[in-house]
Amino acid sequence: YLQQIWWFEVDGMVRFNLPPGIYCLSFRIHLGRFSKRLGRRVCHFEHTHGWELKPVRFSLSTSDGQEASCEYYLPDKEGEITGGEHKGGGGGGGFWRDYKVGEFVVGCSEPSTQVRWSMKQIDCTHSKGGICVDSVFIIPIDVKQRKKRKASVK
Numbered sequence: 001y002l003q004q005i006w007w008f009e010v011d012g013m014v015r016f017n018l019p020p021g022i023y024c025l026s027f028r029i030h031l032g033r034f035s036k037r038l039g040r041r042v043c044h045f046e047h048t049h050g051w052e053l054k055p056v057r058f059s060l061s062t063s064d065g066q067e068a069s070c071e072y073y074l075p076d077k078e079g080e081i082t083g084g085e086h087k088g089g090g091g092g093g094g095f096w097r098d099y100k101v102g103e104f105v106v107g108c109s110e111p112s113t114q115v116r117w118s119m120k121q122i123d124c125t126h127s128k129g130g131i132c133v134d135s136v137f138i139i140p141i142d143v144k145q146r147k148k149r150k151a152s153v154k
Helices: 141-153
Strands: 008-016 021-031 033-037 040-044 056-062 067-072 085-087 096-106 113-121 131-140
Touching: 008 131, 021 113, 021 141, 056 096, 067 096, 096 113, 113 131, 131 141
Parallel strands: none
Antiparallel strands: 008 113, 021 096, 021 131, 033 040, 056 067, 056 113, 085 096
């Protein structure tokens, strides 16, 4: 959980022997801080600020030259959905959200595929805070579509 910062940058890299297919890379992010009150999960937004002023830039690149990037404003309230894919609600106003960065294609599993990703908001004209980055997902598109179909059937 990040309380306050001026320069925000998260990046990483993995190398896998992925089966041939189309993959989607996304970040899972939460704004606000969780705590328990009377046995219930509640979310506090007192340190959440600055993410609505300038967009966060997400990007990915692969070892074979594929690239994707996008920008999202990160809303600090559940009703302000301006980008990303809202995933699940949390009681008390807190929520996790998946932000899709892009897709890439793997032609064959040899050689291994290197994937780099980043999330940046480096405008130092204002502070920002109240964010938690949970994970980065690399999911085959067909698996993601199956999950959506199952969710819509329920």
